[in-house]
């Protein structure tokens with residue numbers, strides 16, 4: 527069974543959408559293998575998004591991801607990485623399909639309420655970054 531790493535971002539936590547997003551994950555067949563509420567430091571957010579360090583929105587992204595608590599998740603199902611990207615919808619909620627997490631809850635391309643790993647390799651790296659020692663449960 528494949529695992530992916532997901533985050534319910536600070537906007538969705540502040541707007542009381544933890545339950546709604548977890549319900550969408552469960553309805554899509556995911557098992558929640560690990561879950562932790564955590565207020566990321568700027569350093570943790572910078573480290574996590576290091577691949578975007580040169581992008582013009584990096585400062586805004588780090589600020590957003592450390593503005594309040596988020597929920598870190600290890601999600602498991604068949605084809606978990608691709609399936610969670612489908613369930614989340616496009617990065618910009620304006621382009622996200624009806625019924626996706628981002629279409630339902632996100633307000634803008636920056637404040638887009640959820641993260642999902644973009645490859646199996648990155649899922650393994652991201653799970654190890656936030657759930658050291660538990661990624662293989």
Ligand code: ADP
Pocket residue numbers: 578583586587616617635636637638640641642644
């Ligand atoms: P995804 O989260 O869909 O994998 P990216 O990896 O391209 O998208 O970007 C990481 C995060 O950076 C996005 O989820 C979003 O929060 C933020 N972001 C992406 N593009 C923009 C943008 N044009 N302006 C502001 N923030 C952005």
Ligand code: MG
Pocket residue numbers: 642644
């Ligand atoms: Mg990405």
